[in-house]
Amino acid sequence: MSMTLQDIRKEIDRLIDVGDEKALEKFFYERFSEFPEDIQKKVLFTVTMASMQKQASDHRIQEIQTKGLDAMDKLSAFKDSLLKAE
Amino acid sequence: MDNFLESARGMQEVQDAERQRRAARHPVSGEGLGLGANDRSLGAIFNDKHHYNLFVNSFLVERDPEMTKDIIKARVDKTLLTEDQNIFLDKARVDYNKRIFEASAIKNMLTVKQVKDMARKDARVALLIGKVGENNAPAFLGDKLEECAVNDPAGFQRIIGSFKEAAKIQGGFWAKTSEKFLQHRLTAYGITGNKFTEAVASGATRESRKNLSKLVKEKLTGFWKGLNTATGGFVAFVGGRKLLQNVKMRNLLLSECNNHLATVASLLDGTLNDDVRMEIDNQTFEGRRETKPLEVLTIKDLRTLQNELGPDKRKGRFETALNALARTVDRTKTWAGLNDAQKQSKTAELEGLKESFVTSELARQKQYKGGGLIAELVGTFQPTREEIRAHLDTIATAA
Numbered sequence: 130m131s132m133t134l135q136d137i138r139k140e141i142d143r144l145i146d147v148g149d150e151k152a153l154e155k156f157f158y159e160r161f162s163e164f165p166e167d168i169q170k171k172v173l174f175t176v177t178m179a180s181m182q183k184q185a186s187d188h189r190i191q192e193i194q195t196k197g198l199d200a201m202d203k204l205s206a207f208k209d210s211l212l213k214a215e
Numbered sequence: 216m217d218n219f220l221e222s223a224r225g226m227q228e229v230q231d232a233e234r235q236r237r238a239a240r241h242p243v244s245g246e247g248l249g250l251g252a253n254d255r256s257l258g259a260i261f262n263d264k265h266h267y268n269l270f271v272n273s274f275l276v277e278r279d280p281e282m283t284k285d286i287i288k289a290r291v292d293k294t295l296l297t298e299d300q301n302i303f304l305d306k307a308r309v310d311y312n313k314r315i316f317e318a319s320a321i322k323n324m325l326t327v328k329q330v331k332d333m334a335r336k337d338a339r340v341a342l343l344i345g346k347v348g349e350n351n352a353p354a355f356l357g358d359k360l361e362e363c364a365v366n367d368p369a370g371f372q373r374i375i376g377s378f379k380e381a382a383k384i385q386g387g388f389w390a391k392t393s394e395k396f397l398q399h400r401l402t403a404y405g406i407t408g409n410k411f412t413e414a415v416a417s418g419a420t421r422e423s424r425k426n427l428s429k430l431v432k433e434k435l436t437g438f439w440k441g442l443n444t445a446t447g448g449f450v451a452f453v454g455g456r457k458l459l460q461n462v463k464m465r466n467l468l469l470s471e472c473n474n475h476l477a478t479v480a481s482l483l484d485g486t487l488n489d490d491v492r493m494e495i496d497n498q499t500f501e502g503r504r505e506t507k508p509l510e511v512l513t514i515k516d517l518r519t520l521q522n523e524l525g526p527d528k529r530k531g532r533f534e535t536a537l538n539a540l541a542r543t544v545d546r547t548k549t550w551a552g553l554n555d556a557q558k559q560s561k562t563a564e565l566e567g568l569k570e571s572f573v574t575s576e577l578a579r580q581k582q583y584k585g586g587g588l589i590a591e592l593v594g595t596f597q598p599t600r601e602e603i604r605a606h607l608d609t610i611a612t613a614a
Binding site: 134137138141142145146148149150153154157158161162168169170171172173174175176177178179180181182183184185186188189190193194196197198199200201203204205207208211212 | 333336337339340342343344346347352355356358359360363370373374376377378379380381383397400438441442444445465468469472473475476479480482483486492493495496499514515517518521588589591592593595596
């Protein structure tokens with residue numbers, strides 16, 4: 130049986146009022162098939178794009194980490210050569 | 216003379232259109248593709264229900280609600296548009312076409328293979344895609360891209376950024392650094408915690424966020440300087456030179472080297488903290504998240520926002536606006552206190568008030584954006600323009 134938009138909003142409000150974040154999150158995934166098609170599209174879009182952005186962001190951070198470690202190695206080697214020159 | 220001017224203007228338009236077609240580049244690959252089927256005339260946009268709704272009710276309203284209201288009125292009254300209105304419409308048309316072109320370019324990248332790849336990387340995505348079916352998923356996602364491109368330009372830029380990043384990853388660009396490895400290396404360098412930890416230690420308050428943002432900005436500047444120093448010749452140039460024999464110079468270089476090492480290490484240590492990562496991401500990624508009056512960080516914030524945007528509060532805000540309008544007729548009366556004739560005299564203003572009120576309510580809904588996945592999901596269930604408009608009609612009639 131499918132839920133109407135009003136049913137969904139009511140349930141979201143109830144879970145927010147109760148303050149149960151986990152149950153709220155579960156609601157979007159477990160009742161997804163009961164949502165009207167346009168809402169399914171919106172939810173799928175939101176979750177998928179958020180996931181893609183998270184992955185892109187993680188990779189960007191990794192790039193910073195890789196470049197940073199490389200720079201530290203170079204700076205450290207340079208520092209050693211300065212110390213040896215003393 | 217008139218013919219000459221007309222012809223010159225016509226030529227200019229042709230040249231402009233040609234320039235726009237040439238300027239349209241694929242948002243991810245940068246390849247010059249031209250607008251193609253997305254080079255829509257105003258007539259084509261106005262005669263297509265889907266594009267009319269996106270262009271007029273979202274794109275134009277976002278740019279200039281007052282001008283849009285006047286244009287809609289002129290079209291309803293079948294009166295000629297002013298020169299300013301025509302210029303505004305044409306400029307908006309060009310930008311709108313480019314935005315839709317970018318959305319369709321991204322849409323074309325959403326293949327079943329791409330969707331499968333997304334599902335493989337995230338269990339929640341896999342769960343939802345499993346429910347709609349892998350073959351239907353690209354169309355489901357594609358349908359929402361145009362809406363996102365028009366209604367949330369910053370969010371759309373972040374999506375483009377993600378696709379660019381994904382393209383790099385598929386090209387085998389990455390040398391993966393594990394957090395454990397990074398932590399080990401930092402410990403080896405004697406780095407054990409830094410100012411970032413202090414900046415976020417007091418919890419996620421607006422003040423701590425502001426401090427963190429400032430600190431990350433500062434550290435990022437130092438970080439890139441450190442990288443330039445390490446890779447951009449400073450080390451290579453000075454290494455082995457006679458300069459090193461000068462004690463003063465050597466000490467100066469040592470001190471600078473230590474400073475760079477500390478700054479780079481400090482930022483790297485920060486990348487191990489989720490709040491810092493988010494802020495670095497915010498400052499280095501396209502489509503920066505906007506600062507919002509109310510940031511949704513917890514379920515309590517979400518409750519406050521839901522309450523703020525709910526029908527009761529909306530009614531209160533609209534009644535205040537209605538009463539202000541009533542005072543332009545009779546300073547002593549509220550809207551409910553006006554007689555029918557007095558209300559009738561304000562029909563046009565009431566119409567304008569409703570339109571601008573709907574726009575500001577929709578703008579308020581954007582507070583769900585950037586508040587985390589749950590907040591964004593709750594945001595997808597907010598009332599539409601039509602629903603808000605219907606609510607306002609009921610309030611105005613009942614009063």
